Amino acid sequence: MLEWLSLALLAVGAFFFLAGTVGLLRFPDVYCRLHALAKADNLGLGFILLGLAVQADSLAAALKLLLIWPLVLAASAGVGFAIARRAHALGIAPWRKEAE
Amino acid sequence: MIGSIVRRALLFAGLWWVLAEGRHDGWLLGGVAVMAATWASLRLWPAAPMTLRFAGLLGFLHFFIVNSLRGGIQVAGMALRGRAALRPALIELTITLPAGGERVLLVNTLGLMPGSVGVDFHGTTLRLHVIDERLPVIAEARALETAIAGLFGRST
Incomplete structure (x- = not known):
């Protein structure tokens, strides 16, 4: 039962990582790619860690896995803002949808 | 002040317990790490006035x-x-x-x-x-x- 739950969580996590990567490849500019990477990978990582945590041998080991999430989030959120700010400072104009 | 030292030390001790995956043989080093972390946190983020609820x-x-x-x-x-x-x-x-x-x-x-x-x-x-x-x-x-x-x- 727990194994199936773990499997389902891991599959959901893999889906979000895939979606984030698809966004990175398909989106038109640096800003849109940041949206895809930051938001989708955040969820991908969260679900993968949850999936691993339910299989952990002890409570402490499960918490240790879950602790990775806020640490990576803090780093990726900060880096995402830094990249966007730098791109803006360099004068990179956001891609706009052409009028239909 | 004392309250926030105790609270932070407990928080770091909990963190150490998690990092050591619940093992008890590392508490000597853990105690030193907890004290160092508490000291550093008080230097970097003084107790008042920023308190999280x-x-x-x-x-x-x-x-x-x-x-x-x-x-x-x-x-x-x-x-x-x-x-x-x-x-x-x-x-x-x-x-x-x-x-x-x-x-x-x-x-x-x-x-x-x-x-x-x-x-x-x-x-x-x-x-x-x-x-x-x-x-x-x-x-x-x-x-x-x-x-x-x-x-x-x-x-x-």
């Missing part, structure tokens, strides 16, 4: 998890539909949160919320990149501001 923390965590789920699902859907789904724009927003930890948390968290990434920040003007200008991004940012104000024990 526990109820505000729960409220913020709930808000954060719900909205990062919404944001991730939304952008995953857009990625699968391709760039036809996008309608990006830059918008500006005047924020009311006080300078310091609140604003740092706001700009950094915005990138994980539905539809927005923080781009630039000067004075009280925050510039955001929105992935679809038809989305209610301003309302989302206001809600995040309220959640952060609650976390820091202020009400807007």
Whole structure:
């Protein structure tokens, strides 16, 4: 039962990582790619860690896995803002949808 | 002062317990690490006046998890539909949160919320990149501001 739950969580996590990567490849500019990477990978990582945590041998080991999430989030959120700010400072104009 | 030392030391001891995966043979080194971490945290982040409220923390965590789920699902859907789904724009927003930890948390968290990434920040003007200008991004940012104000024990 727990194994199936773990499997389902891991599959959901893999889906979000895939979606984030698809966004990175398909989106038109640096800003849109940041949206895809930051938001989708955040969820991908969260679900993968949850999936691993339910299989952990002890409570402490499960918490240790879950602790990775806020640490990576803090780093990726900060880096995402830094990249966007730098791109803006360099004068990179956001891609706009052409009028239909 | 004493209260915040004890609270932080307990927090770091809990962290050590997690990092050591519940083993007991490393507590000598752990004790030194806990004391060093407590000392460093008091130097870097003095006890007053920035105090996080526990109820505000729960409220913020709930808000954060719900909205990062919404944001991730939304952008995953857009990625699968391709760039036809996008309608990006830059918008500006005047924020009311006080300078310091609140604003740092706001700009950094915005990138994980539905539809927005923080781009630039000067004075009280925050510039955001929105992935679809038809989305209610301003309302989302206001809600995040309220959640952060609650976390820091202020009400807007």
